[in-house]
Amino acid sequence: MSEVLEKGKAAKMASYQMTGLSTEEKNTALALIAEQIVADQAFILEENNKDIETGKERGLSNAVLDRIMLTEERIQGMADGVNQVTKLVDPIGDTLEKIEKDNGIHIEKQRVPLGVVGMIYEARPNVTIDAAALTLKTGNAVILRGSSSARFSNIALISSIHRALEKSSVTTDAIQLIEDTNRETAKELFTLNDYLDVLIPRGGKNLIDTVVREATVPVIQTGAGNCHIFIDESAEQTMAEKIVLNAKLQRPSVCNAIETVLIHPVWFEQNGMELLKALREHEVEIYGDGTIHNAFPDSKLATEEDWYTEYLGLSVSIKIVESVEAAILHINKYGTKHSEAIITNDDRHAAMFLQNVDAAAVYHNASTRFTDGFEFGYGAEIGISTQKLHARGPMGLHALTSTKYFIKGTGQVRR
Amino acid sequence: MSEVLEKGKAAKMASYQMTGLSTEEKNTALALIAEQIVADQAFILEENNKDIETGKERGLSNAVLDRIMLTEERIQGMADGVNQVTKLVDPIGDTLEKIEKDNGIHIEKQRVPLGVVGMIYEARPNVTIDAAALTLKTGNAVILRGSSSARFSNIALISSIHRALEKSSVTTDAIQLIEDTNRETAKELFTLNDYLDVLIPRGGKNLIDTVVREATVPVIQTGAGNCHIFIDESAEQTMAEKIVLNAKLQRPSVCNAIETVLIHPVWFEQNGMELLKALREHEVEIYGDGTIHNAFPDSKLATEEDWYTEYLGLSVSIKIVESVEAAILHINKYGTKHSEAIITNDDRHAAMFLQNVDAAAVYHNASTRFTDGFEFGYGAEIGISTQKLHARGPMGLHALTSTKYFIKGTGQVRR
Numbered sequence: 037m038s039e040v041l042e043k044g045k046a047a048k049m050a051s052y053q054m055t056g057l058s059t060e061e062k063n064t065a066l067a068l069i070a071e072q073i074v075a076d077q078a079f080i081l082e083e084n085n086k087d088i089e090t091g092k093e094r095g096l097s098n099a100v101l102d103r104i105m106l107t108e109e110r111i112q113g114m115a116d117g118v119n120q121v122t123k124l125v126d127p128i129g130d131t132l133e134k135i136e137k138d139n140g141i142h143i144e145k146q147r148v149p150l151g152v153v154g155m156i157y158e159a160r161p162n163v164t165i166d167a168a169a170l171t172l173k174t175g176n177a178v179i180l181r182g183s184s185s186a187r188f189s190n191i192a193l194i195s196s197i198h199r200a201l202e203k204s205s206v207t208t209d210a211i212q213l214i215e216d217t218n219r220e221t222a223k224e225l226f227t228l229n230d231y232l233d234v235l236i237p238r239g240g241k242n243l244i245d246t247v248v249r250e251a252t253v254p255v256i257q258t259g260a261g262n263c264h265i266f267i268d269e270s271a272e273q274t275m276a277e278k279i280v281l282n283a284k285l286q287r288p289s290v291c292n293a294i295e296t297v298l299i300h301p302v303w304f305e306q307n308g309m310e311l312l313k314a315l316r317e318h319e320v321e322i323y324g325d326g327t328i329h330n331a332f333p334d335s336k337l338a339t340e341e342d343w344y345t346e347y348l349g350l351s352v353s354i355k356i357v358e359s360v361e362a363a364i365l366h367i368n369k370y371g372t373k374h375s376e377a378i379i380t381n382d383d384r385h386a387a388m389f390l391q392n393v394d395a396a397a398v399y400h401n402a403s404t405r406f407t408d409g410f411e412f413g414y415g416a417e418i419g420i421s422t423q424k425l426h427a428r429g430p431m432g433l434h435a436l437t438s439t440k441y442f443i444k445g446t447g448q449v450r451r
Numbered sequence: 452m453s454e455v456l457e458k459g460k461a462a463k464m465a466s467y468q469m470t471g472l473s474t475e476e477k478n479t480a481l482a483l484i485a486e487q488i489v490a491d492q493a494f495i496l497e498e499n500n501k502d503i504e505t506g507k508e509r510g511l512s513n514a515v516l517d518r519i520m521l522t523e524e525r526i527q528g529m530a531d532g533v534n535q536v537t538k539l540v541d542p543i544g545d546t547l548e549k550i551e552k553d554n555g556i557h558i559e560k561q562r563v564p565l566g567v568v569g570m571i572y573e574a575r576p577n578v579t580i581d582a583a584a585l586t587l588k589t590g591n592a593v594i595l596r597g598s599s600s601a602r603f604s605n606i607a608l609i610s611s612i613h614r615a616l617e618k619s620s621v622t623t624d625a626i627q628l629i630e631d632t633n634r635e636t637a638k639e640l641f642t643l644n645d646y647l648d649v650l651i652p653r654g655g656k657n658l659i660d661t662v663v664r665e666a667t668v669p670v671i672q673t674g675a676g677n678c679h680i681f682i683d684e685s686a687e688q689t690m691a692e693k694i695v696l697n698a699k700l701q702r703p704s705v706c707n708a709i710e711t712v713l714i715h716p717v718w719f720e721q722n723g724m725e726l727l728k729a730l731r732e733h734e735v736e737i738y739g740d741g742t743i744h745n746a747f748p749d750s751k752l753a754t755e756e757d758w759y760t761e762y763l764g765l766s767v768s769i770k771i772v773e774s775v776e777a778a779i780l781h782i783n784k785y786g787t788k789h790s791e792a793i794i795t796n797d798d799r800h801a802a803m804f805l806q807n808v809d810a811a812a813v814y815h816n817a818s819t820r821f822t823d824g825f826e827f828g829y830g831a832e833i834g835i836s837t838q839k840l841h842a843r844g845p846m847g848l849h850a851l852t853s854t855k856y857f858i859k860g861t862g863q864v865r866r
Contacts, residue, residue: 052783055806135828141817143827150839151809229663233839248644252664254840275862282864368467390857391470394566402556402860411865412558412856413550424565424648424853425669426841438839441827442805445817447690449697450826 040224043179043212044231047152050209051177055149057206059126062173065204069172070118072200073165073193077111083192084161091185099289103159104186114165121169124415127433128175141445148440149175151233154225156181156247158239161189168197168211170418174436177210179232181225184217191215226251233438238419241346256426256435258419261291261374262346263404266363266389268380269300273307275401276379277314282403283377285318289348291420292375292407296343296353298363301327304356312354321351328354343370360385364392371395373422375404396422396429455639458594458627459646462567465624466592470564472621474541477588480619484587485533487615488580488608492526498607499576506600514704518574519601529580536584539830542848543590556860563855564590566648569640571596571662573654576604583612583626585833589851592625594647596640598654599632606630641666648853653834656761671841671850673834676706676789677761678819681778681804683795684715688722690816691794692729697818698792700733704763706835707790707822711758711768713778716742719771723747727769736766743769758785775800779807786810788837790819811837811844 073080084106091101133145153176157163164180171178182190194213201208214221225235229252236256237247247255265283267276283294299308304327312332315322322328322335329337335354342353343366357363360378367376377399378389386400397407407430409417414432421427427435488495499521506516548560568591572578579595586593597605609628616623629636640650644667651671652662662670680698682691698709714723719742727747730737737743737750744752750769757768758781772778775793782791792814793804801815812822822845824832829847836842842850 052779052807052809137826137828141821143821145844249667254838255669256840272862278862278864286865364467392467394467395855397856397858399858400860401862402858403864405865406556406558406858406863407856411552413552423669425671428854429560429856439843440810441812441822441844443812443814443817443821445815447687447693447816448821449693449818450701450820 038221038224039216040179040214040221040228041231043214044152044228046209047177047179047212048231050207051149051151053207054175054177054210057175059128061205062126062175063122065201065206066118066122066169066172068200068204069165069169069197070115070122073111073118073196074115076192076196076199077108080111080189080192080196081106081108083188086188087161087186090188094185096185100159100185104161104189106161106189110162114162117162117166118169121173121416124173124433126173127437132439139448141443141448144442145439146442147434147437150436150438152177152179152231153436154179154181154228154232154235154253156222156225156235156237156239156243158183158243159185161186161193163238164190164193164213165197167418170416170433171436172206172210174433176436177212179212179214179225181214181222182217187215187217223250226253229253236419256419256421256431257423258421258431259291260346260372260422261293261420262296262344262370262372263292263294263375263377264296264298264363264367264371265294265377265379265404266298266357266360266367267300267303268360268378268382268385269302270381270385271300271303271379272381273310276303276307277311279377279379279401279403280311281314281318283405284315284320284352286403286405288350290405291346292404293348294352294377294404295345295347296355296370298355298357298366301356301358315352319350323351323353325355327356346372360389364389367393367395373424374420375399375407377402377404396420453636453639454631455594455629455636455643456646458629459567459643461624462592462594462627463646465622466564466566468622469590469592469625472590474543476620477541477590478537480616480621481533481537481584481587483615483619484580484584484612485530485537488526488533488611489530491607491611491614492523495526495604495607495611496521496523498603501603502576502601505603509600511600515574515600519576519604521576521604525577529577532577532581533584536588536831539588539848541588542852547854554863556858556863559857560854561857562849562852565851565853567592567594567646568851569594569596569643569647569650569668571637571640571650571652571654571658573598573658574600576601576608578653579605579608579628580612582833585831585848586851587621587625589848591851592627594627594629594640596629596637597632602630602632638665641668644668651834671834671836671846672838673836673846674706675761675787675837676708676835677711677759677785677787678707678709678790678792679711679713679778679782679786680709680792680794680819681713681772681775681782682715682718683775683793683797683800684717685796685800686715686718686794687796688725691718691722692726694792694794694816694818695726696729696733698820699730699735699767701818701820703765705820706761707819708763709767709792709819710760710762711770711785713770713772713781716771716773730767734765738766738768740770742771761787775804779804782808782810788839789835790814790822792817792819811835
């Protein structure tokens, strides 16, 4: 039996046991995990260093190496994260509906775990701890499939988690890692319908596209963020500039950073050059449409492809659009339904934009960078869903739950 | 451009217009549809008769022909159904969360339409009206893909719907039918990710399995119901028999009817023969395990395949299981996560069963036939979801909605 199949079966069995765990049992296990990874940090750092060395040999970029790298501080941060999850309210067992029927039947809809969650992710080993903590808190079993570039780190972290679980009432099968990082093991997870209840990819566009295309297991799409800001005719110059710079620069590599700015021609005529200069001063590469490129030679001419591009870095596409309607059309065509903003003093335009732009989060006069589970006060974030089923936008613990109807009778039959 | 692509694009454009529809506008359009199909009934029946004649030539069974057949009464029933939907509370625009942040940002999570719903279904032309009404009420555009066996009926119904919409403020692109019933058009819908937000198959296991396997569009799985009743040692004889007969016989062709009875050996010894005889008196074919088959020769010996089979007719599999734990294991292995019941006077056994059986609806001392959107009081039913994401169990209007975060600021940026 393959590693994936074997671990899938074990996870399914574990998930049945886990439906009976009390909040206290889960929190105790979480606290033990937080403690154990700090206790094991020398070993974890040693194994992490193997990944770093291998990564250097393979010529990984410094940015990627930084994502893989663990330090004492980062391990403490992971442990703190787990302890935060302990404090969150346990959603499992919540009663969502009560229906009393005339025939005496009592129906109750309760929140239950999803069952087995599959997680496929890249580079960052902290996702291993993060995903383990959130799935455990929600009574799910999890199968983790990290990338080869963090393999030693992930194996070390899982062994630490297992040491912790052995002291708890949670089976070690509740949290498992696929150690074989061959492409085939990812593909096996895509179609493990008998044992996986959901598959959550966390990573770049290629990973997510592949999962959506190939998986027969239900998927939650996360993360692709080709986000826009539309600066309307009536936008305040300082507010627009401040928001654009924040949404582009405060953390360019994340999904809620903006990739395209759409500008009303009247606003552009009055304030456009200043904005373009400010962006260039911050070393942002500008891909402009014809008007922008002509007016501002220190820019590149955008291709059709650029409007679709999530740069995740110091680049931005800029286009002049004639109206709020044109902005909406552009965003609904090129966007990824993540976070979209309008800067305007015209409430009618704002309302039209918020209603008609098809995205998880729509903003009026604020930075798109707020789309985040912690910023929204959920105390956790499994990812940011860009699909419309099950969960949309920042996913807290609820996204890792399902529901179940409990019906109690005294012999009732249907007439 | 293919029919599917063309209608997909038109549906997407329609869906953007539909987010702005008021409840009144939607209800007016629904009332017009109800009126129009009754006004057009002569034409609809004429076209339906073509399907019936073609079906007879193709040698369709009487059961299938009955599902296709329309009558004045059935058309009136469809119109009544649409009028019922008019009366349901409109979920769109409901505020689900309000978050005020210290920095003055105001976040509101509201219920919004899904966008474009694809529906692939078999035989029954009433699904055309049903799906049109429910998607319109929830502000979604819909693309319907019925089967070739009801093609004339569906085209007639859609033309009637369009005549109604022309008198309303809803575009006719909101409700479209794929007229080409070639297998290829279904396949095209499976991967129409740019224009479809969800695909809901309604039909037999083969259709649903194909959609799950081949679709890249998000799918809601409905309907497969390999449901069980476990008769525990302490079950009352009369209650157990009454519930088993009801769950098997009241309407054998539907998904919440039972397909397998699991019986505790002690109960079987005392009451088993009587139950088997009662089932045979109602012409139910019995597929028993070794014990049953030996004790009751008027039965067939069940094969491994039989435990997986959804008969949807007058057949039932019966097995002796030693304990509630064994019953749970059997159900979690062979079931389809739909509706599962335990008959017992032992509350501890009931609690164990309800918690550990993995299904949308779990019953203690009641018939599985109650799993139904109307029985649960939702006033509508799009189908019964057997998956755990998005919607589980009977799906009312909420299952056809998503959510969206509306964020209003005064220039806030992230620090």
